[in-house]
Amino acid sequence: MQSKMKALVKDKAGPGAAIIDMEIPKLGPHDVLVKVISTAICGTDLHIYRWDKWAASRIKPPLVMGHEMSGTIVKTGSAVKNWHDGDYVTLECHQTCGYCYQCRTGQGHICRDYSILGVDFDGCFAEYVRVPETNLWAIDQQIPPEVACLQDPVGNAVLATASTDIAGKTVMVTGCGAIGLFAVGVARVLGAAKIYAVDLIDYRLNIAEQMGSTKTINPLRMNPVEEVLLDTGGDGVDVVVEMSGNEQCLHYGLKAVKNGGRVALLGLPEEKISLNLTNDVIFKGVTLAGITGREIFATWYKTAALLKNNLDIRHVITHQMKMEQFADAFRIIQSGQSGKIILYP
């Protein structure tokens, strides 16, 4: 095997990134080396690429970017027993501590002290990536690489959407970026009665429709709350899945949700948000559920089963490019005219 590889690296503290040659990672006894087949760009990668305030405070260059991928194991550490060369795998990017309250009670995804592949240590936008064995997830051979590398963000959508009863219920998804679009699809295959997809960009709403929304709402043209209340006989929706991080969207959700309903919050507001808790949450008996990551590995089992049997996410994959074209890819993402972009190393 060669000793060098190409990798897309955040090489300095500032905007941009570069493809550079570097050493293929060394393995500890519980690590494996994966030859990367496909990767996908996440919003987190864009933060790092643009070098915003969050990125500047968290990232220590040089760092190999990326945490969504599929690949094949080519080498295993000395203590690895359950994984083998040739295994087709993807990864959970949260490396959990294993010893905190959350980790020891099946809630590792909200571990008190985790680090993230592609954020806190080298990621997968490269020919090879080192992965701790406990972070691996085996992929069914029927799942093609461009889908297989998306189980991490689809898992976000599954945890946000499928952790409450959806069958026969009405669902509003605010924010139709990739995870919002996946959420529309998840709600569809779980038997939602109505799915209202809300976004300011028609390109995204068109994909939402392909993913199974029953009505798309662009707030530039109509009021989401009025539409939803009209369509539900004044009851409002059972479930809101907030994927935008946008204050106005959250207000739409809180006004549109039914008494006793549930609002899952996954989109990350950049600023504080001001809420009328008395009227919108307390008197309505509404629950707001903060959602982050994916349950390790309960969500993975469900996500993999849905992708294999029910859920077709290919409408969301709008672009597939070579890793060298990363600058084009990030430009397209920022235009808002994309779903998910796959990068091949």
Add this chain to the structure above:
Amino acid sequence: MQSKMKALVKDKAGPGAAIIDMEIPKLGPHDVLVKVISTAICGTDLHIYRWDKWAASRIKPPLVMGHEMSGTIVKTGSAVKNWHDGDYVTLECHQTCGYCYQCRTGQGHICRDYSILGVDFDGCFAEYVRVPETNLWAIDQQIPPEVACLQDPVGNAVLATASTDIAGKTVMVTGCGAIGLFAVGVARVLGAAKIYAVDLIDYRLNIAEQMGSTKTINPLRMNPVEEVLLDTGGDGVDVVVEMSGNEQCLHYGLKAVKNGGRVALLGLPEEKISLNLTNDVIFKGVTLAGITGREIFATWYKTAALLKNNLDIRHVITHQMKMEQFADAFRIIQSGQSGKIILYP
């Protein structure tokens, strides 16, 4: 309005039934009179028709049979405010006491002291039926009468199947009578990964396949437990929905269910059943959930929404007949070569 109507009546303590002319029911202040459009035959009706041990102990002839129907309100009692002439309705057949612990905690379907329309007081196999207003359920105009009259048994299937997480899970339905067939359809629209349908009668298994089962298993030809374990990599299924009341089927379910899995019991065994609780339930951490009726009206909301938006049950409706042909209908049911039979008054 005429004063007499035709009704299918259990007229004496013994097998059979007769169509007779009788007075149209009088209304109390909280009752409505419904002109019946469609009805359906349930297993309970067959018990009463055949006059088995249970029927002989419970039924007091003369009694108008039947509890599954759709119709139109033609008259309302003096205190009825929320229902009106012309409303398209069906009914919950359990008349609950309203005052017991179960009734006052949202569990009216397991009321300590309920009576059943068509069992304990006059039913709906007639031109008209008297219904207490709190038992009414409004039907969406898009639902045709032959489907609308089936919300009671579809509701059984919904309560048994949808009261646990089904999305991406593996499900085994043992017993493909009408409610078992509905359960297959419910599991399908809720996003089950695999649905194993088990029955001794191929006619029913063919319908199960039309309803969305991924594999049909006739124990006369193969061992359900071996099939399911093989297909799930030895894990077993997440959920068993037991609809047969058959001892052997329950054993299949208990052997095929995964550690930590759930077995919903709705089929009614006629005899005691002998269980290896230590190995099949306790060491496996399995839950057995007794299911009866439908939640009033949580299950109705979900059932109605699924029927309107996702769930097509028409494959299960194998026969549609005039009420006068009741003898033929009961003979067909006993042959096992039917799904659900609709009777029109």
Add this chain to the structure above:
Amino acid sequence: MQSKMKALVKDKAGPGAAIIDMEIPKLGPHDVLVKVISTAICGTDLHIYRWDKWAASRIKPPLVMGHEMSGTIVKTGSAVKNWHDGDYVTLECHQTCGYCYQCRTGQGHICRDYSILGVDFDGCFAEYVRVPETNLWAIDQQIPPEVACLQDPVGNAVLATASTDIAGKTVMVTGCGAIGLFAVGVARVLGAAKIYAVDLIDYRLNIAEQMGSTKTINPLRMNPVEEVLLDTGGDGVDVVVEMSGNEQCLHYGLKAVKNGGRVALLGLPEEKISLNLTNDVIFKGVTLAGITGREIFATWYKTAALLKNNLDIRHVITHQMKMEQFADAFRIIQSGQSGKIILYP
């Protein structure tokens, strides 16, 4: 029986109230007349008494105030079957519509269209009160009247506190008004490991200690977040019960709650509250649950059982007075130097 009674009435649109003679209420067929034994003053009564913005927008004088009481049935409407003269009762003050989605799915406490006794129609600060039969709750004879009239606010505390797993968990109660003090007691009898009671008024913290808090925290003297984190090894608390409606208290709760924890919101903020949802809710996987009223009657069963068997709330009853002393009572409440005040008609 006399035809007139004394009642404490909001007699005009403005601050204050008056005791006046008025007709004893007439009964509809489903009503009962209750001779009032004891009543208690709620924060809602204070709003009405002071005639704040909310009261001015909602209340239509003249109105008999009050909704917390115990009494004895002295007359029943013609259609009432399950209640009898001499029954020792209290009442659920929310009169629900009975026909909305919430009412028909066991969530009547968040009915879309309810009215409140003592707010929207005449209340119980009187010698007699008319109560719809479905709002009655039978009291065990062992419960004395000064306790029996408090099942409504204790029920608030029970719904807020006991709707999640408390046993062996750490709980922080922010705001030690009467309902907060009840919440401390509820957490205690449910087996909480640690109960942190937070309030600015030492008088209330002393009662919290009597109710079973393990540590009282006055933010004037120490930082609640630092105290709680120190005491829990940095993990934070499992459950926050927010009873103050105070913005600062909610921030304490969100900073002190554990990853994956739950914050029950019952205290009503008068203004909008600004939240850092990203760091305090989403990344922590925290759930905020809006709580209002009490489940009808699931919470009543639990509350009554706790009051009879485990939960002693007498420390919270700091004053017992004649109804004529209402002006003194309201003045004491506003001083902050009280728990719950009982008024006898």
Add this chain to the structure above:
Amino acid sequence: MQSKMKALVKDKAGPGAAIIDMEIPKLGPHDVLVKVISTAICGTDLHIYRWDKWAASRIKPPLVMGHEMSGTIVKTGSAVKNWHDGDYVTLECHQTCGYCYQCRTGQGHICRDYSILGVDFDGCFAEYVRVPETNLWAIDQQIPPEVACLQDPVGNAVLATASTDIAGKTVMVTGCGAIGLFAVGVARVLGAAKIYAVDLIDYRLNIAEQMGSTKTINPLRMNPVEEVLLDTGGDGVDVVVEMSGNEQCLHYGLKAVKNGGRVALLGLPEEKISLNLTNDVIFKGVTLAGITGREIFATWYKTAALLKNNLDIRHVITHQMKMEQFADAFRIIQSGQSGKIILYP
């Protein structure tokens, strides 16, 4: 450190056991060595001691017996980072595979492929025991050794009892061996309204009373079902915790449980049990929950918190002996005149 230790060993395939000198265990990189302070005898140990059918089929002598203990770490394997010499610890005896569906979804206690310390590999009835680091549980210094070694069986009781809502509910514990007695105590500190303790041996019922039962029932003197129904106004109990494995006890539980109630099954029947599922489970909407082991480590957190703050189990510790007196200890257990017996090495 010495190289030899004394251990209580199942030395041959047949009844009995012997104390022998043996090598102190060697450690793998992820193991620790614990110097044993206290141990306790479990029903499993009695099966092994008596060499019944189960033991003969499972145990491969020679084997150091025992799996309940407390001790101090005296040595750690080369890869152990989170545990240190001097740590006061106990252990989870189930060594789980870490890779099956159950292990990867937070249900390791029902792992498809686990082995048990003291059953499948050497146990803790010895001066020293080797423990894999992932099986360790840190003990609070306030917990004395005779209590600390009981967290495993108390955990059984916690999982069986506390996994449903107990506060203000009525509970029936059938079978007052040690785990049943712990269950009585758990129900008490969780705020149960009534706790009915059922056993044939008055010695045990006396301890049940000390642990907080509100009524003890010896079926030799009265009918448990009649007593419970009478005492609950005919409703029956909310929760049954079946700890006996006895067929008659399970029937008591099923007849005494309320419609919609829950029956936790932990006692292990030696034979098949015949159930009237139709009347006792399905029509009543009852749930039977098989319970085994303890959640790893959710149950441990709860158990430890209850033992430290609320739950006093010392009434159940009826005997404390030197390990050399093991023959006496096993004889006392078989007499039925004991709670829990502590053995000191």
